[in-house]
Amino acid sequence: MKRLVLITRQQETLRCFDIVNRSRSFELEIRETPDWKKLIAENGSMVYLDIGSMSPREARKAIRILESQDTLAYGIVDPKGMIEDPGDLFHGGASDYIGPELTGKRLSMSRINQALSFYPYIEDEEEETEDxxxxxxxxxxxxxxxxxxxxxxxxxxxxxxxxxxxxxxxxxxxxxxxxxxxxxxxxxxxxxxxxxxxxxxxxxxxxxxxxxxxxxxxxxxxxxxxxxxxxxxxxxxxxxxxxxxxxxxxxxxxxxxxxxxxxxxxxxxxxxxxxxxxxxxxxxxxxxxxxxxxxxxxxxxxxxxxxxxxxxxx
CATH class of the missing domain: 3.30.70.1230 (Nucleotide cyclase, GGDEF domain)
Known part of the structure; x- marks a missing residue:
């Protein structure tokens, strides 16, 4: 089962994850605050960070932390359109960007799957074979x-x-x-x-x-x-x-x-x-x-x- 972690304080306004939340192919976990140490240790999860309730300074700091991790797949949820150049996020290693036009719409399963495979995380060989x-x-x-x-x-x-x-x-x-x-x-x-x-x-x-x-x-x-x-x-x-x-x-x-x-x-x-x-x-x-x-x-x-x-x- 594919695992997504959504960091947000305003889940009820983000309809973009409604289909994922009901799907049995995904496990969606909602967290109100980012515990970076724990998130970084959870290899294999896709992390979505909602910056809508952050100040511009908090958002920049959080994105820099995400960009510094080589094995963490992540996407940015931007309901207010704070990011002026979304393309620059992908240069820094992001796998997805959900802007203000999409946060209020239900995203399809194929749309989320495309994000998961954009920068696929490759587990260590020892982890793959361990039962x-x-x-x-x-x-x-x-x-x-x-x-x-x-x-x-x-x-x-x-x-x-x-x-x-x-x-x-x-x-x-x-x-x-x-x-x-x-x-x-x-x-x-x-x-x-x-x-x-x-x-x-x-x-x-x-x-x-x-x-x-x-x-x-x-x-x-x-x-x-x-x-x-x-x-x-x-x-x-x-x-x-x-x-x-x-x-x-x-x-x-x-x-x-x-x-x-x-x-x-x-x-x-x-x-x-x-x-x-x-x-x-x-x-x-x-x-x-x-x-x-x-x-x-x-x-x-x-x-x-x-x-x-x-x-x-x-």
Missing amino acids: LSWENIREGEEYPFYLLYAELDILPEWKKKSGSSFITGLLNTFENHLNRIALPLGGQLWMKSNYGGLYLFPYSEGSTDIIPACMRMILNRVLISMEVFSYGTLLPYHFSLDTGTTVYRKKGNTGTLISDAVNFIFHLGQQYTQPGQFILSSRAAEHIPAGLADCFAPCGTYHDQHLLRMKMPK
């Missing part, structure tokens, strides 16, 4: 994750003819089986729902083994129903996979967590994905292992995110 692991994840900090929603599709007749202990037994067996599959892949059950839950995996670049593991569970549903559950019935379940960033809190301590990524995967898993399906967001689809791409087909969009569905054998 996240639970050892370096700390509670209260934000990290990228694979988010897998798994749910057992409880049949209506089970609710009518079977007691609650029967369904509870099914869910416990389902959870235990998923844990045996997820744990070797670095996953852990993070949040429970009525009939399933959200599994969290530390993010890594490249392909992921989470996808073929879910595919095997979908394809082997008959064998799993017989060997693992032993309830004499074919068990339906579905999976939804996305990638996104969220603040990490320990299991059981997530009641007040606010996260777009978590909300999206729960909605995708509970409201969109049908029984027996395995659905990937386009973000997760970037990590399909080589040779398995043809096993998925586009199946529409959900909350502006293109989706792919695993094909089933005929």
Whole structure:
């Protein structure tokens, strides 16, 4: 997910960022004052500085600080037209300039993406190849994750003819089986729902083994129903996979967590994905292992995110 930091004291008047703020492709953080030391350490973020509430002297000083940083991508928001020569900003290393004609208009996603790629930040090779692991994840900090929603599709007749202990037994067996599959892949059950839950995996670049593991569970549903559950019935379940960033809190301590990524995967898993399906967001689809791409087909969009569905054998 692309990250933007907007430094402004007048967010409500800057309609230019409305579309970005609603997009799931961007994470927009609003700060009222520039903490230069912290900003400079956040390599990979695009910083927009609103100089509309600054004096000319404050604006010049802030721009000089931005120009002195080689690895910080930045743009200037100028609602009052204080900058006489916007072209000179680009000579100093700026990636974008949003003048008074644009601050009151909604900028398109393509317009922002052009700014992000104007002076692309190139990470160190060591940073690009370093994978996240639970050892370096700390509670209260934000990290990228694979988010897998798994749910057992409880049949209506089970609710009518079977007691609650029967369904509870099914869910416990389902959870235990998923844990045996997820744990070797670095996953852990993070949040429970009525009939399933959200599994969290530390993010890594490249392909992921989470996808073929879910595919095997979908394809082997008959064998799993017989060997693992032993309830004499074919068990339906579905999976939804996305990638996104969220603040990490320990299991059981997530009641007040606010996260777009978590909300999206729960909605995708509970409201969109049908029984027996395995659905990937386009973000997760970037990590399909080589040779398995043809096993998925586009199946529409959900909350502006293109989706792919695993094909089933005929």
